[in-house]
Amino acid sequence: MAERTEFRIRTATVADAQSIVDAFDSTLPYLASIGSEGQWGLVPFSERPGFLDDMAKSLEQARVWQETHEGDSNIIFAAEVVGPASTEATVPAGFAQIHEDKFSEYLYKQANIQAVDLTKLSNFVFLEVLLVHFGTGYHKGAGTALVQHVKRYGLEKGKDAVYVDCWSGNNRQLVGYYERQGFVTVEDFAFPRENKTPWIGTLLRMDLTKA
Structure with missing residues (x-):
């Protein structure tokens, strides 16, 4: 039986900006392989103008909010696997x-x-x-670990629910993933895109009052 990967989850910093962009890029070949390229397209995020800078700004805004509670209530969590005992390297x-x-x-x-x-x-x-980061070999289970961390965060803050929205194309595979994580569909939606088919999505809710 394969050994279960243990994830350590921490608050991300500006130093994680490039790693997050790399993780976004790593999802595109996988999404295309399962017929879900309509979710995020085919152009690598690293080639999209300003994406890395915007990510760094978002991480800095998150730092400011966590320290001062001023501005957007933005937090980014990073799941990582600790490397061999002989080193202190971590793998995103x-x-x-x-x-x-x-x-x-x-x-x-x-x-x-x-x-x-x-x-x-x-x-x-x-x-x-x-x-999840498909390029590091430790993506399996990382999404579930992060969802559970977000759930615990919500419970610690006394929140009533966790909401998420996702792409609902390709036979609602991603919707099914979130439902298996404990979310329940609230409503489907779609928004138009210029010279493209509408992006279809679903809003889901996880009830924390009964957790």
Whole structure:
């Protein structure tokens, strides 16, 4: 039986910016291989103008918020595997970005999300990004470890729920993944893209009041 990978999860810093971009890039060949290239496209994130700089800025904003609670309630977690005992090297396995009591702006603009009024929701954690690093060999289980960490964070903060939205194309495979993690579908949505088919997604919720 294969040995179970143990992940250490910490708060990411600006020094992790390049590693996060590398992790984004590593997902694209995998997504294409399973027919899910519609989720994030085919252009490497490292080749998208300003993406690395934006990631570094987001990490710096996260640092400021954690120290002062001023600005956007932004936190990025890093899952890593500790290297051989003879070294102190660590291997990145995945990342998760969350916000407290705030959704991504594009969700507030979704007129077809009618099951709930997002503007009236409070006391929740929003999982904006969850990705694993396919290039390091330790991606399996990293997503689950990060979801569980976000859940524990929400419980420690006394939150009522964790929300996440995801791409719902390719037979809703990603939706099924989140449902297996304990999320329940709230509503499907779609938003138009210029000269492209609409990006279809699903908003999901994990109830923390019964955890």
